[in-house]
Amino acid sequence: MKHILALAIALMTAACASLSPADYATQSPKLDLATYFNGKVDGWGMVQDRSGRVVRRMVVEIDCTWTGNEGVLDESFTWSDGKTEKRIWRIRKDGDRYVGTASDVVGEAQGVAAGPALQWRYTLKLPDELGGHEMAMDDWMWMIDGRTLTNRTSMKKFGLTFAEITIFFRKR
Numbered sequence: 001m002k003h004i005l006a007l008a009i010a011l012m013t014a015a016c017a018s019l020s021p022a023d024y025a026t027q028s029p030k031l032d033l034a035t036y037f038n039g040k041v042d043g044w045g046m047v048q049d050r051s052g053r054v055v056r057r058m059v060v061e062i063d064c065t066w067t068g069n070e071g072v073l074d075e076s077f078t079w080s081d082g083k084t085e086k087r088i089w090r091i092r093k094d095g096d097r098y099v100g101t102a103s104d105v106v107g108e109a110q111g112v113a114a115g116p117a118l119q120w121r122y123t124l125k126l127p128d129e130l131g132g133h134e135m136a137m138d139d140w141m142w143m144i145d146g147r148t149l150t151n152r153t154s155m156k157k158f159g160l161t162f163a164e165i166t167i168f169f170r171k172r
Contacts, residue, residue, distance in 0.1 A: 021096075024115035024142075031116050031143040034093055036171060037064040037073055045151070045167030050160075056080055060167065069093040106134055116143035124155070133157060147171045 043060040057080040064073050073089040091100040098111035100120070109122030120139035126132055139153040149169040154161050 019119075019140075021112045021114035021117045021119050024117035027115040027117075029116055029143045029146060031113055031118050031141060031149070033091060033098060033111075033113070033118065034066045034069070034071055036143070036149060037062065037071060038066050039064060040172040041169050042172065043151075043167045043169045045165060048164045048166070050162060052164075055163075058167075062169075109137075109139075117141065135162065 041062040041064060043058075043062065045058050045060070046054045047056040047058075049055050059078045061076045062073050064071065066072075069092060071089075071091045071093070073091065075087045075089070077085040077087070079085065087102050087104065089100050089102045091098055096113045098109075098113065098118070098120075100109035100111065100122070102109075104125050104127075106123040106125055109120050111118055111120040113119075118141045120137065120141075122137050122139070124135050124137050126135060134157075136156045137153055138156065139151065141149055141151045143149055147170055149171075151165075151167040151169065153165040153167075155163040155165065
């Protein structure tokens with residue numbers, strides 16, 4: 001009985017452990033933002049609320065440039081409700097680590113890459129029409145092949161997930 005209890009506790013602890021980019025280190029293809037986000041990239045995605053209901057859909061076009069270890073991702077979003085949005089990321093690469101800033105990001109985004117995966121963590125300030133709240137973003141990217149990238153983001157406040165964002169990118 002003692003062994004079954006120990007096994008159950010070990011399984012529950014493993015299930016609660018968070019993912020790390022290092023979990024993907026031996027997989028390929030390797031994701032390098034400076035290589036992938038260089039040139040034009042198109043994206044399609046959706047925002048889901050806590051219940052899983054799709055509340056918005058988007059198309060995004062990104063013009064990307066890199067000079068050395070510094071990149072600019074100029075994102076233009078068109079939302080299903082007709083609204084448009086612009087975000088310009090300025091990213092600095094340091095090995096498998098990335099630091100990013102944008103006008104609606106509070107402080108700096110911190111990213112770590114390994115194998116085909118990259119995890120960004122940052123605080124995003126929502127526009128005033130969406131409440132102006134500061135949300136904790138846990139943003140994961142995975143290379144599928146040389147042209148395709150999947151992005152999944154959890155948007156949290158007070159430790160509770162309020163939305164999930166999924167975007168599929170295709171490099172031109």
